[in-house]
Amino acid sequence: MLEDWIDEMETELPPLRNFILPSGGEPSSRLHIARSVCRRLERSLVFLLEAEELEAGTYSYVNRLSDFLFVLARLVAKRTGNSEVVYQKPKQK
Numbered sequence: 001m002l003e004d005w006i007d008e009m010e011t012e013l014p015p016l017r018n019f020i021l022p023s024g025g026e027p028s029s030r031l032h033i034a035r036s037v038c039r040r041l042e043r044s045l046v047f048l049l050e051a052e053e054l055e056a057g058t059y060s061y062v063n064r065l066s067d068f069l070f071v072l073a074r075l076v077a078k079r080t081g082n083s084e085v086v087y088q089k090p091k092q093k
Contacts, residue, residue, distance in 0.1 A: 002064045009075045016074075023085035024077025031073035038066040 022032030042062045048054035077084055 002061070002068045006064075006068055006071050009071045013071070013074050013078060019087040020074075021085040021087055022073075023083070024073060025080050025082035027080065028073045028077040028082060031069050031076060035066050035069035035073065038062060038069060042066060 022029055022036075024032075042059070045054055045059055045062060049056065049059045074084065
């Protein structure tokens with residue numbers, strides 16, 4: 001279901017061509033925080049996955065959940081009229 005929801009949300013969004021920073025207003029920013037927590041969980045599950053104490057499907061679900069949260073954050077930003085901040089590489093001196 002996560003894949004279907006991601007695909008559906010992406011139909012409303014412009015293609016992602018650049019890395020974006022967590023932004024887009026408070027609701028969107030909170031979703032970006034939730035995504036980072038989900039990614040942290042994913043990294044901590046690697047040990048259990050490698051020890052075969054976690055089903056691969058569970059690990060995959062956590063991975064897709066973080067993708068879902070990212071796309072949802074982008075959609076919330078768009079629907080609330082907030083812009084996303086594109087990462088700009090610092091200029092070298």
